[in-house]
Amino acid sequence: MIAMIPxxxxxxxxxxxxxxxxxxxxxxxxxxxxxxxxxMAAVTELGEAYEAVRHEREFWETLWKSLTEYVGRPTPLYRxxxxxxxxxxxxIYLKREDLxxxxxxxxxxxxxxxxxxxxxxxxxxIAETGAGQHGVATATAAACCGLECVVYMGAEDVRxxxxxxxxxxxxxxxxxxxxxxxxxxxxxxNAAMRxxxxxxxxxxxxxxxxxxxxxxxxxxxxxxxxxxxxxxxQMVEATGRLPDCxxxxxxxxxxAAGVFAPFLDDTDVRLVGVEAGGESLTxxxxxxxxxxxxxxxxxxxxTYVLQNADxxxxxxxxxxxxxxxxxxxxxxxxxxxxxxxxYVSAGDAAALKAFTTLCETEGIIPALExxxxxxxxxKMAADMPPDQNVVxxxxxxxxxxxxxxxxxxxxxxx
Amino acid sequence: xxxRLGAGATLAQQAAKRADMPLERIQQRFAASASLRRxxxxxxxxxxxxxxxxxEAMIRRADDVGATVVELGIPFSDxxxxxxxxxxxxxxxLKQGWTVEDTFQLVARVRPRVECALVAMVSYSLVWRIGVQxxxxxxxxxxxxxxxxxxxxxxxxxxxxxxxxxxxxxxxxLVAPTTTSARRKLIARSSTxxxxxxxxxxxxxxxxxxxxxxxxxIDELRDAAGAPVxxxxxxxxxxxxxAACVVADGAIVGSAIVRRIADAVDAGQSMDDLVDTxxxxxxxxxxxxAHTA
Numbered sequence: 001m002i003a004m005i006p007x008x009x010x011x012x013x014x015x016x017x018x019x020x021x022x023x024x025x026x027x028x029x030x031x032x033x034x035x036x037x038x039x040m041a042a043v044t045e046l047g048e049a050y051e052a053v054r055h056e057r058e059f060w061e062t063l064w065k066s067l068t069e070y071v072g073r074p075t076p077l078y079r080x081x082x083x084x085x086x087x088x089x090x091x092i093y094l095k096r097e098d099l100x101x102x103x104x105x106x107x108x109x110x111x112x113x114x115x116x117x118x119x120x121x122x123x124x125x126i127a128e129t130g131a132g133q134h135g136v137a138t139a140t141a142a143a144c145c146g147l148e149c150v151v152y153m154g155a156e157d158v159r160x161x162x163x164x165x166x167x168x169x170x171x172x173x174x175x176x177x178x179x180x181x182x183x184x185x186x187x188x189x190n191a192a193m194r195x196x197x198x199x200x201x202x203x204x205x206x207x208x209x210x211x212x213x214x215x216x217x218x219x220x221x222x223x224x225x226x227x228x229x230x231x232x233x234q235m236v237e238a239t240g241r242l243p244d245c246x247x248x249x250x251x252x253x254x255x256a257a258g259v260f261a262p263f264l265d266d267t268d269v270r271l272v273g274v275e276a277g278g279e280s281l282t283x284x285x286x287x288x289x290x291x292x293x294x295x296x297x298x299x300x301x302x303t304y305v306l307q308n309a310d311x312x313x314x315x316x317x318x319x320x321x322x323x324x325x326x327x328x329x330x331x332x333x334x335x336x337x338x339x340x341x342x343y344v345s346a347g348d349a350a351a352l353k354a355f356t357t358l359c360e361t362e363g364i365i366p367a368l369e370x371x372x373x374x375x376x377x378x379k380m381a382a383d384m385p386p387d388q389n390v391v392x393x394x395x396x397x398x399x400x401x402x403x404x405x406x407x408x409x410x411x412x413x414x
Numbered sequence: 415x416x417x418r419l420g421a422g423a424t425l426a427q428q429a430a431k432r433a434d435m436p437l438e439r440i441q442q443r444f445a446a447s448a449s450l451r452r453x454x455x456x457x458x459x460x461x462x463x464x465x466x467x468x469x470e471a472m473i474r475r476a477d478d479v480g481a482t483v484v485e486l487g488i489p490f491s492d493x494x495x496x497x498x499x500x501x502x503x504x505x506x507x508l509k510q511g512w513t514v515e516d517t518f519q520l521v522a523r524v525r526p527r528v529e530c531a532l533v534a535m536v537s538y539s540l541v542w543r544i545g546v547q548x549x550x551x552x553x554x555x556x557x558x559x560x561x562x563x564x565x566x567x568x569x570x571x572x573x574x575x576x577x578x579x580x581x582x583x584x585x586x587x588l589v590a591p592t593t594t595s596a597r598r599k600l601i602a603r604s605s606t607x608x609x610x611x612x613x614x615x616x617x618x619x620x621x622x623x624x625x626x627x628x629x630x631x632i633d634e635l636r637d638a639a640g641a642p643v644x645x646x647x648x649x650x651x652x653x654x655x656x657a658a659c660v661v662a663d664g665a666i667v668g669s670a671i672v673r674r675i676a677d678a679v680d681a682g683q684s685m686d687d688l689v690d691t692x693x694x695x696x697x698x699x700x701x702x703x704a705h706t707a
Contacts, residue, residue: 024569034538034565036495037601038615041592180501186492193494198616200592297539297565298492310514311543312491 007074007233011060013222014229019264019331025214027334033213035300039193042200043300047215049120054222059115066111067226070144071101073108075227077234077391082361083378090384092377093243094364094394095231097255104367104396105227105255106137110206112223114141117204124203125149128192130157130185130251131321131369132164133396134208139173141206149173152191154184157321164400182315185325189299209252210329213300217257217329224258231391232262239389245270247377248393249369250343251287251323253332255395260341270342273332274376276318277345283308284315288345289328290336303330319348319408320368322396350375352408355398367396368405436559437584440483440531440607444642444663447482452704454482454664455655456644457671457696458535460503461486461520462512464679468688470524472675475693477528480700482664483608484530485562488517490537495564497619499669503676514540514549518556525557533560533586533607538574546573550581560584560607568601575604584608589635591615591628598631602638609639611662614648619669621648624657632661652702659703667699 025031025047033043053059067073076099080092097105110127117125125142127149129135135151142149151173158165158177165175181187189212196205210217210224228246235243246263248256250273263269278286286292289304296305298313306314306326318324335341346354351368354375358366366374370393377392384390398405406412447454457476459469469486476484489504489512496504521532534553541549541563553561560583566574568587578585584607589598592615602609611632613624626645635643645658646666658665674695678688 032570033567034570035567036564036590037567037588037593038495038590038612040567040590040597041594180498181491181505190492190494194497194617197495198614200615297537297542299494300565302542305539307539307543309543311537311540312508313539 007230009229009233011064012057013054014225014262016218021214021218025218027331028337030301030303030330030333031214031217032302033300034297034302035213036197038197039200042196043213043215050116050215050219053116053119063112063115067108071107071111072099073226074230075099077231077238079238080362083358086357086361087378087381089386090244090381090388090390091386092381093235093238093389093391095227095259095391097227097393097395098364098366098370098397102133102137102140103399104133104137105224105258106134106208107140108226108258109208109220109223109254110134110137110141113204113206113219114145114147117147118145120204122202122204123147124199125206126152126192126195126203127206127208128152128185128188129208130188130324131400132157132161132168133322133400135173135175136164136167136171138206138208139168139171142173143171150195151175152178152188152195154182154187155179156183157185157188160321160404161400185321186299186313209254210257210331211252211299211301211327217301217331220254221257221261221331224254225261227255227258227393228260228262231259235389235391242266242269243391244384244388245272245380245390246393247272247274247373247380247390249274249323249373249395250290250328250332251276251325251369252327253329255393257329257331259393260335264340271340272376272380273341273343274372275343275345276320276323276372277347277350278317279348281345285317286345287316287318287324287326289326290332290343291345295333298327301327301330303333304328304336319351319404320372322367322369323372344376346372346375352405354378355405364394365398365402366394367398368401370395436554436582437606439559440533440584443482443531444608452700453659453662454642454644455480455696455700455703456483456485456664456666457481457699458485458487458666458668460500460507460672461488461517462507462510463503463672464675466516466520468685469520471685471689472692473524474528475689476696477530479693479697481530481696483533485533485535485666485668486517486521488514488534488536488540490540492539493537495617497617497669499673499676500618503672514544518552521558522556531559532557533562533584534558535562535564538563538566541574547577547580550577550583554581554583558583560586562586562588562610564588568597568604571604579606586610588612589631598635599638602635605639605641608642608644608664609635610666611635611643611645612647613645613658616647618647620650620673624648624654626657626661629661636663652698655699655702665703671695
């Protein structure tokens with residue numbers, strides 16, 4: 001098959017000899033596989049299947065065909081002049097992942113994993129979801145492939161994101177509400193892993209971020225790297241050079257990993273990940289795992305986590321359900337320790353202000369997740385000259401968040 | 415091997431000495447069960463559920479009725495391998511502010527009063543956070559005889575197994591129905607004390623469809639480990655214990671016990687009644703194992 005490859009981009013995964021995982025899935029000291037023995041056969045099978053297609057050009061050309069014809073890629077890189085003028089500093093560019101089908105970057109990964117699941121002969125798809133974006137993206141890809149789909153979602157998130165629950169159901173997925181633990185994303189992940197332990201012979205588990213046991217962090221990053229590859233080409237076309245800085249929000253870290261990965265060896269490009277600072281950086285009131293957490297083990301990986309002194313997972317909080325996670329992808333932990341990427345946090349209030357600013361200046365309603373990146377980028381850009389360029393990865397659109405934002409802004413009755 | 419034992423030490427002294435060595439207590443207990451012509455029964459309790467004194471009383475009762483090893487689960491907020499019954503016991507205990515140190519203190523209190531071996535079931539999330547060697551040293555010091563760390567696959571187990579060995583603790587590896595032949599050997603060889611054969615693909619919890627006919631790897635595991643092989647996950651009745659013990663050296667029963675404890679608590683039973691209820695069930699299970707050896 002000959003796919004239409006836009007912008008002369010190499011469809012194959014980026015060479016990751018320098019930054020990628022070793023054969024044990026380790027990024028420096030982080031990553032690995034910390035799962036019950038019952039899951040080892042499943043992750044081993046998946047690792048071998050992914051390793052095989054990773055070198056297969058036809059797989060990636062097939063994926064690019066669906067990304068262009070179905071998802072709507074490439075997404076634009078847009079120079080945000082009115083936002084730049086308001087900030088009065090560096091020139092801001094927005095990578096418009098919000099314009100993807102289903103409204104966020106998540107579908108880049110789910111289309112890739114569904115293609116792989118079909119190659120592996122799996123007939124049933126399961127996923128976890130927090131805000132519901134990954135669940136919708138998985139349900140969409142499963143519907144598009146004609147596969148059965150079950151999505152696990154914390155009961156608290158089901159309550160906060162009713163619209164996405166209904167979207168998933170419209171798409172033919174069954175949404176299972178989880179009432180255990182904190183009833184949010186981490187509990188949905190636990191439930192999905194438990195399902196997979198009993199069903200991996202015919203079921204593929206689509207993890208939504210660069211987290212979990214090897215090979216997930218590498219596989220999801222590879223599928224999301226399309227963001228960074230396009231950005232690089234588009235930026236050079238627009239300005240004749242690479243950006244000075246790339247900013248992305250980090251929950252599990254998939255949109256950030258995708259946009260950062262192609263720039264890792266371009267050391268003049270500053271890479272900044274923005275975590276959810278929540279209400280404050282006291283335990284339980286934020287989700288700034290890399291900023292204030294410590295190394296530990298959670299959900300099959302060794303990475304930075306938010307835990308108490310015993311290793312019990314801490315409560316997390318953010319106005320954005322997609323960043324509300326007490327761990328982070330192990331590759332981000334490695335990038336932090338190596339110093340290649342800076343990790344900072346933006347709080348609820350700053351994100352909400354950036355949310356309205358982007359609406360007013362550019363006519364774009366961002367996801368509350370992405371608004372965290374906008375908030376920090378705006379702060380940073382204010383101290384930079386106008387001839388410097390900052391790319392913000394606008395990972396998703398905010399339609400799903402307007403009710404919550406309206407509530408927070410006091411526009412709706414409680 | 416043990417320089418503290420002179421050539422002239424009596425057998426009784428040696429036996430007493432052996433009981434100081436955690437790993438050897440596990441071995442001794444399996445040997446003792448075998449000498450009574452029965453397989454081992456390994457009841458599981460969640461540490462701190464419903465409270466410390468009840469758990470202490472249940473461990474003592476389990477010891478009285480002849481449990482070979484008692485498995486004590488250390489509550490963890492995000493246990494993937496556990497089904498609903500054990501998860502709920504974990505969350506219930508953690509809500510009361512229960513800590514890992516509370517478990518160590520509970521074991522330190524009960525250790526001098528029981529003969530059975532005590533093995534911790536603990537997530538690597540906790541072990542890693544506390545410090546792997548530090549955790550193993552503290553576990554051995556309080557009176558644990560071995561550890562089971564269910565979320566460390568054999569490829570990652572060098573550090574944990576090494577630390578357990580340095581603390582003289584048994585390190586129990588787990589084998590699943592889906593484990594390949596090559597991995598089975600690796601896991602068995604890295605195990606000390608006993609090998610944990612998971613009976614079913616899935617989480618812990620009571621099952622009506624528990625079957626032993628697919629477990630044709632028990633002899634291979636026993637040979638490779640040079641240690642007993644016990645079967646767990648899904649075993650909830652004396653009949654299932656009996657069936658497991660036809661092929662294996664012992665049966666591990668967890669959720670069926672924890673559910674009875676939860677039901678007794680919900681029914682408002684006194685601690686004495688609860689311990690009697692659980693003790694009666696344990697006696698049934700041990701009878702199930704006795705018919706098979």
